[in-house]
Amino acid sequence: MSAPENYGFDLDGFISRERFEKMREFLRDKETPCLLLDLKAVEKNYDELVRTMPYAKIHYAIKANPHEKLLKMLVDKGCNFDFASVPELDMIMRLGATPDRLSYGHTIKKSEHIAYAYDKGIRLFATDSEDDLKRIAKNAPGSKVFFRLFMECSGADWSLSRKFGAHPDTIFQLIQMSKDLDVVPWGLSFHVGSQQRDIGQWGSAIASCRYLFDSAKELGITLKMINLGGGFPAPYTQPTAPLEMYTKEVTRFLVEDFPDGMPEIITEPGRSLVGNCGILVSQVVLKSKKDTYNPHSWLYIDAGKFGGLYETIDESIKYPIYSEKTGPTGEYIIAGPTCDSMDILYENTKYVLPENLEEGDRLYFLSTGAYVNSCSLESFNGFKPPKVYIYDED
Numbered sequence: 001m002s003a004p005e006n007y008g009f010d011l012d013g014f015i016s017r018e019r020f021e022k023m024r025e026f027l028r029d030k031e032t033p034c035l036l037l038d039l040k041a042v043e044k045n046y047d048e049l050v051r052t053m054p055y056a057k058i059h060y061a062i063k064a065n066p067h068e069k070l071l072k073m074l075v076d077k078g079c080n081f082d083f084a085s086v087p088e089l090d091m092i093m094r095l096g097a098t099p100d101r102l103s104y105g106h107t108i109k110k111s112e113h114i115a116y117a118y119d120k121g122i123r124l125f126a127t128d129s130e131d132d133l134k135r136i137a138k139n140a141p142g143s144k145v146f147f148r149l150f151m152e153c154s155g156a157d158w159s160l161s162r163k164f165g166a167h168p169d170t171i172f173q174l175i176q177m178s179k180d181l182d183v184v185p186w187g188l189s190f191h192v193g194s195q196q197r198d199i200g201q202w203g204s205a206i207a208s209c210r211y212l213f214d215s216a217k218e219l220g221i222t223l224k225m226i227n228l229g230g231g232f233p234a235p236y237t238q239p240t241a242p243l244e245m246y247t248k249e250v251t252r253f254l255v256e257d258f259p260d261g262m263p264e265i266i267t268e269p270g271r272s273l274v275g276n277c278g279i280l281v282s283q284v285v286l287k288s289k290k291d292t293y294n295p296h297s298w299l300y301i302d303a304g305k306f307g308g309l310y311e312t313i314d315e316s317i318k319y320p321i322y323s324e325k326t327g328p329t330g331e332y333i334i335a336g337p338t339c340d341s342m343d344i345l346y347e348n349t350k351y352v353l354p355e356n357l358e359e360g361d362r363l364y365f366l367s368t369g370a371y372v373n374s375c376s377l378e379s380f381n382g383f384k385p386p387k388v389y390i391y392d393e394d
């Protein structure tokens, strides 16, 4: 057989055996499915980003993981935040973040939500359309706006293209339009796609920013900020370059394109800050074979697409899965517990796991800190989302 994309994973490269054992002990009597969030791991990621991009203001993308304890820890560490909705805004302000540390980074928003944010003191808004720009001018007069560029997102495991951003000529028109509106054209933003493997994508995006900075100058407007978005990776089954390589290259692109001094730089990490801080624990519900000659077994587990493993859509994000059992292995198709056939996690990608798995055995999905608890349905089909626990030990 040619080397297939088969994953059943050891802990190596994801978490130390010692730390994993402590967490496993903590989780031993917890009902599944459940999710453990390791706050120390988030802190470590945050500190590394500050160390490797000391010039950047970090605006954590709340959507990646809005757990209150995690947010509070980041508030206390001095992090800034990007919010996308009124509930996110209310929560982060309740936890102590002042409006000057917040940006309204969503480009699709109702007038009343803009007005609400303005009333709370928010003065930094993203935009990518004429209507939205006019709404900001009307409902948040005098605010700073940054214009989001359209990105192709090739090279990303989780694309954010099509729905967001506008092409440079449209952005130029919006910048021009803003001269006659009660807003301050402040900067540009982009998102190269989440879990982006190709570092060069930041290079072309920053070059587009340079071009638009120059074009804006011709209109008499000096743009002052670039928001680099998210896109830095978390560790999943397919290895990526280390964070430090990303930040080093991005810094080089910025220095080369802005030799007379960088503008203000914002970065909006989500996945790279919290991805590796989660362990989702699931149990085997049922193992079955659909026909005698098929080498693959189906493994139905008690966590699925509607209960947090939503990014398995199109098998985009391939989580490392650790089994406590050992022995001969087999190839599995893995599916969730609900009555919907959409709820198949991995079918093209076969996971190699012990053959002797049976009802009740635990499977540990590593790197489930991002877009898991934030993407769980409350109770589809009566199945509850994973209960979340916090691990805050050294």
Ligand SMILES: Cc1ncc(COP(=O)(O)O)c(C=O)c1O
Binding pocket: 061, 063, 064, 082, 105, 106, 160, 191, 193, 194, 195, 229, 230, 231, 232, 268, 269, 270, 271, 272, 370
């Ligand atoms: C505007 C914006 N910024 C930042 C992020 C975080 O991106 P990532 O998780 O790839 O770091 C997202 C993710 O959807 C986003 O939409």
